[in-house]
Amino acid sequence: MKFLCIPCDHVMEFVERQLPGDGTLAAVFACGKCQREMALLTNPMETQFVSSMGIKIGGREVPTQPMEVTRTSLEGGSDAAFRPSPSAGSSPGAVEWSPDAVERLQRVPSFVRGMVKRIYTDYAREREIRVLTPEVMDTARSELGLEGM
Amino acid sequence: MRKFRTYNQVDHDTGSELLEQVLDQRARLSQRLSSVGTIVAIASGKGGVGKSAVTANLAVTLASRGHAVGVVDADLNGPSLARMLGVTGQSLEDGEDGVVPAAGAAGVSVISMELFQEGADAPLRWKEPSSDTFLWQSSMETTALREFLGDVAWGVLDFLLVDVPPGTDKIRRLLELVPNLPVALMVATPSEMSRAVVARSLRMVREAEVPEVGIVANMTEYVCPACGHEEPIFTGNGVERLSSESGVSIWGRIPFDPHLAVSTDRGAPWVLEDPNGPAAQAFDALAERVEGARNPRAERVP
Structure with missing residues (x-):
């Protein structure tokens, strides 16, 4: 086009x-x-x-996420479909999530939560932000065009 | 008529990055599948011939023979392999390298739409818009299949079996995503109706120049468990005719065994339950034939 x-x-x-x-x-x-x-x-x-x-x-503002289209487009996706990786957050340069940010993340449907968490974590890591707060999430959402996340 | 440059005369990048994203998708899919030794499509074109049961039992047979095996349930609208391989209800780990597939019977890795849906009777539905769905639904399903193949952390596999749903268009969809498909098994029953329908799919994979194509004759006969007497289930010789007319050899003949259906339905493939029975022996012979058709074009990345 x-x-x-x-x-x-x-x-x-x-x-x-x-x-x-x-x-x-x-x-x-x-x-x-x-x-x-x-x-x-x-x-x-x-x-x-x-x-x-x-x-x-x-x-794209953010890299393609695994199963992105299936997660964001499937009607009636199971909340139990995904579980976080046990090694998530333990890698070098790990980003710490503040309790408020964790609470906000928990409100995201679990079907897409892992994907959303990765996007925010990558955003923080790339900017050397050590603690991810709701304010950082707001900034990221605005910068990355992640409406609804 | 005014003259101005047309699409192919314009080589300047618009910045829309559409083509770049499509190429990136293809590259990621290719990279992911580079660690798979041989991809085997299990298709038919016709429904009800036992394709998924063949897939499940062949997968565990190959795994029992020491191979690392993965299974993609490409039947997005009627998935059954999660149940057949005993992974219904398993949560999938959201790994760094992709979604980790469910671990099924005999250690077979499984991905199926059933694992993502709420409820066993949930029909496949995509979010809005609900109008004109026929225009974009096929594109959506192709994308979902691409994600099943490319966004799953398969690791190093010897075989990746893809259970292709009925319909020649579904075979074409897989060929678009995996243009160098090395092996295709076409499942048929001995009936004349099966022969006529499967012949169309067979022609398609041969025209696509899939290098290794074999026919699997399913439900060929009933073997009496008491005396071992074999009795044909279908009249006619549709599979032999299919083979002779197409020039494609028959790689396996799977006898009908009611236990096979019952055990597979409860997630315990029959070849594991009765490893010395006629059905298990037939799958063992088929697995041996599939091993002989390993993809010569792809070197597995360790």
Whole structure:
């Protein structure tokens, strides 16, 4: 998928992606020459079609997680399906979770909890944050575009 | 008509990173499967021929012969291998390197949609939107199968068996994900109807140039447990005709044994319960044939 600014004969480049929360998606592209912007708007079916392939327009903020599409898209996933690894958190540079952050993590459905925990942990580790707090989670969620996590 | 450049005339990257992500998915899948010695698709095209029972019993037979074996239940809508291999209700460890598969009978590693769903009777449903599901559902199921193959920490395996659900399109789906599929077993019963349907799937895997293809004749005869007398269950010679018309040899003949169905249904494959019986011997012979078809193209990464 490419967008060409015909007057400039210039390929428009991806600028930003927005998820309004109603199942639709908006992706903004801009011409680097004339600065004209255009928005690609997809309906829920089109959005789901792209999502079902496990890809995101504009790229990913966080690395792909194991079983990501199955976890986030399966209706009625079992809460008992996953259990944390016994070695989780024991690796060098381990990130400590504050009690408040643990409590907040517990509110995430267990079907996706392991994946969410890994995303936040990786975020903290990469920034050398030793203690993961709800405030760090808020910042990460905003920076990584993790609405609903 | 105005003239402007078309897709293939534009080589500048747009930054949407769609192609890059697809290529990355393929690379991760390839990397994961590089530690698998031989992938064996067990398919039929037809339902009700005992494909999943063949998969479960072949898996434990190979494991009993000293191999590291994994099983992918590619039947996302009608999964049964978790039950057949005794892992129903097992939680999967969320490992650093991927989801750790369930450990089933004889140490066989298992991944099945049944392990992710709430309730044994839960139909496979994906989240919204509910309209036009036919347009994206196939894509979703292909992605789920890709995750089953590529996001599971299989470790080093000698064999990874993939139980492919009925329908030639399902075989095609697997071939898209594993284009170098080395071995395909086509399960058929001796009935004429089975022959006609399985022939279509057989043609597809042969056109895909799968190097090793064999037919497994299931439920060939009933063996009397008292006197050992063999009695055919189906009239006709559909499997022989399938073999002669396609030029594909018959790798195994599995006799019908009611115990096999009963024990497999309760998660204890019959080949372990009665290792010297006719069915177990038939699976042993099939396993030996499968061992002889190891993938010559893939070197297992230790």
